[in-house]
Amino acid sequence: MKHHQPDSESWAPAQRYLEKLYASEDAALRAALARSRRAGLPSISVSPLGGRLLFLLAKAVSARRILEVGTLGGYSAIWLARALPPGGRLVTLELNPQHAAVARENIARAGLSRRAQVLTGPAIKLMREMVKSRLPLFDMIFIDADKDEYPDYLRLGYRLLRRGGLIVADNALRRAVDQRGPRAESRGRARDRTNGVLECNRLAAKHPGLVSLILPVLGKGVDGMLVGVKK
Numbered sequence: 001m002k003h004h005q006p007d008s009e010s011w012a013p014a015q016r017y018l019e020k021l022y023a024s025e026d027a028a029l030r031a032a033l034a035r036s037r038r039a040g041l042p043s044i045s046v047s048p049l050g051g052r053l054l055f056l057l058a059k060a061v062s063a064r065r066i067l068e069v070g071t072l073g074g075y076s077a078i079w080l081a082r083a084l085p086p087g088g089r090l091v092t093l094e095l096n097p098q099h100a101a102v103a104r105e106n107i108a109r110a111g112l113s114r115r116a117q118v119l120t121g122p123a124i125k126l127m128r129e130m131v132k133s134r135l136p137l138f139d140m141i142f143i144d145a146d147k148d149e150y151p152d153y154l155r156l157g158y159r160l161l162r163r164g165g166l167i168v169a170d171n172a173l174r175r176a177v178d179q180r181g182p183r184a185e186s187r188g189r190a191r192d193r194t195n196g197v198l199e200c201n202r203l204a205a206k207h208p209g210l211v212s213l214i215l216p217v218l219g220k221g222v223d224g225m226l227v228g229v230k231k
């Protein structure tokens with residue numbers, strides 16, 4: 001049988017409904033996406049509903065300090081920074097200096113420069129430095145960079161997170177189930193082990209210090225956000 005995506009088609013009305021209710025993008029968010037596209041960045045930001053979920057989760061823990069891993073053009077950073085109270089701070093890590101430059105511009109245009117700081121460099125190195133520097137812990141950590149490095153982001157993120165804080169990871173579902181479709185079976189378990197997203201999901205699910213679940217999120221089709229609370 002030919003592969004198509006009946007699932008994302010049947011979810012389209014639900015997605016339209018939810019976006020209308022909850023995730024209407026304003027001028028700054030739309031401008032951020034347009035500027036990112038013009039700069040040639042890939043269009044792999046979180047969906048509007050994903051952004052809304054990040055905003056909700058940050059509010060739920062009254063986040064004053066948020067760490068993001070993987071900035072791209074700053075779309076999710078804008079959602080997160082907007083959830084902060086006055087004096088709150090978002091630190092967002094980005095390997096690619098061109099992405100970081102676009103993000104800084106988008107964040108400035110959204111009026112959020114005082115609340116959001118883009119650090120350029122490899123995320124694992126920067127997070128290790130943060131662990132060593134004993135800076136105040138974060139209330140929320142959003143992981144969305146190199147999928148192979150997800151297990152390390154989770155381990156380091158856990159150390160940088162306060163009790164009761166949230167660790168969140170994008171793209172937790174689609175890659176996990178794509179690998180497990182009928183065609184993937186013959187590729188076997190060796191491949192599973194090398195899939196950072198699957199490994200991160202397993203780590204979170206069995207982590208004694210976390211209560212976690214993957215929430216489905218509608219965007220371009222269905223994907224998931226891993227959400228974990230530090231006990």
Ligand code: SAH
Pocket residue numbers: 044045046069070071072073074075076077093094095096099121122123124144145146149
């Ligand atoms: N969170 C963004 C999307 C991030 S896309 C949003 O929703 O708007 C992933 C980003 O992670 C890309 O910009 C990529 O350059 C960056 N990245 C990839 N590997 C990285 C690494 N090792 N350290 C830091 N950033 C990395």
Ligand code: DHB
Pocket residue numbers: 044045046144145170171
């Ligand atoms: C893709 C989507 C993402 O949200 C991401 O972080 C990386 C890649 C994608 O659709 O390829």
Ligand code: MG
Pocket residue numbers: 044045046144170171
């Ligand atoms: Mg993502």
